[in-house]
Amino acid sequence: MTVHTPAPSGTARRSARLGPLVIGLIVGVVLCAGAVIAMRWPAQQTLYTDKQPGTVAYDDDSSHVIALIRDHSLLEDSYRLYAGRDPSLRYGHFVDVDLPGIADKPVQSTQWTPEGVQVRFGTGHELFVPAASFTGGR
Known part of the structure; x- marks a missing residue:
């Protein structure tokens, strides 16, 4: 008897690629906010x-x-x-x-x-x- 493992669906592949993108976006927003704050002080x-x-x-x-x-x-x-x-x-x-x-x-x-x-x-x-x-x- 042969067991077939289904190939990953398109949705699973997209969510795997979105993870680093979301993390990069969050890091970018935090860095920009930090730069704006640093420029205003002192x-x-x-x-x-x-x-x-x-x-x-x-x-x-x-x-x-x-x-x-x-x-x-x-x-x-x-x-x-x-x-x-x-x-x-x-x-x-x-x-x-x-x-x-x-x-x-x-x-x-x-x-x-x-x-x-x-x-x-x-x-x-x-x-x-x-x-x-x-x-x-x-």
Whole structure:
């Protein structure tokens, strides 16, 4: 007696080929989503900016800016205070600011004097940045 094994049907062959295709599609979607997320982090946001008033002058004859910058990453947010003459906020004097509640209450006011700039945060904290720290190209 001879036993005949039926040949695999067309449906079985198609599902065998669809498996790797579906897995490849899922991997592709996950990689694309990861790339989009990675391109968006870290992000930088300027929360506050103030320009030196015309009534205050410094020895370097430049116009200066003070700004509060939030650096946002996947793991945490950090805050830096910038003082300098670069309006793009890339080159100057930076001070790390770690104050509870600063995200909800950033800078309340700034006071520019020939000695430097006094920054008052909404949290009630104050920080003084001496002019020598941000003048002369720093």
